[in-house]
Amino acid sequence: MTAPPARTIHLDELDRIPIEHGVWHPVRRPFGITAFGVNAYSADAPGDPLIEPHDEDSPGSGRHEELYLVARGAAAFTVGEEQVDAPTGTLVFVPPGVHRAATAATADTTVLVIGGRPRAGLPVSPFEYWYAAIPSYESGDYERAIEILTEGLGEWPEHPRVHYILACFHAKAGHRDDALSHLRFAIEREPDALRFAAEEDDFAGLRDDPEFPR
Numbered sequence: 001m002t003a004p005p006a007r008t009i010h011l012d013e014l015d016r017i018p019i020e021h022g023v024w025h026p027v028r029r030p031f032g033i034t035a036f037g038v039n040a041y042s043a044d045a046p047g048d049p050l051i052e053p054h055d056e057d058s059p060g061s062g063r064h065e066e067l068y069l070v071a072r073g074a075a076a077f078t079v080g081e082e083q084v085d086a087p088t089g090t091l092v093f094v095p096p097g098v099h100r101a102a103t104a105a106t107a108d109t110t111v112l113v114i115g116g117r118p119r120a121g122l123p124v125s126p127f128e129y130w131y132a133a134i135p136s137y138e139s140g141d142y143e144r145a146i147e148i149l150t151e152g153l154g155e156w157p158e159h160p161r162v163h164y165i166l167a168c169f170h171a172k173a174g175h176r177d178d179a180l181s182h183l184r185f186a187i188e189r190e191p192d193a194l195r196f197a198a199e200e201d202d203f204a205g206l207r208d209d210p211e212f213p214r
Contacts, residue, residue, distance in 0.1 A: 011025070011110055020049075022052070022104075025041065025042060036114060037114070037116060038115070048103060055096070056097065064096060068094070068113050071110045072088060073104060074086060075109055076103050077101070124155070133149045149169060160186040161190070164197075166182045171203050180209070183203075183213060187213050197212075198214075
């Protein structure tokens, strides 16, 4: 069975449904998204209501964490007691239980709202951990890179790529035993890792070790 092709919808093609606070544009429904909630809201003129006052604790809410992306125009948010100016491209995150509302700061403003219940999106994809470790690795702070990637073992203890990259980090940090242990683990679960290790620059200092996998 082949996967369905990607679908695209421009913001301007979304349905416009006037509500008490602005205009609602359903996003989740036309795509049939089931992994998270996502919708858009717009306002035509500065000062017009954009995001209704709410705290995600009411009976009609999903009790979601919400991430607001100002996709067009600019918005003025009130989050708790804080006033937040949000020009195009601004991301505003608000956890459930915190009061929030927004009005348009310019004409033709659209805000995309992505929501989900806390922890519903876990575990995150394993690549997030090694991507997050890249700046530390490239700066030579291998201990910090190890610390970041090790967090991923809590959610992906059997993932061969996590272990392989940890082996690389430990090798660069001079941790021989840890590097060899993680590398063996990766190879047992992903045999191609043996071929990659034979050419991996990070293992240059270990390749002559009699215990290095071959």
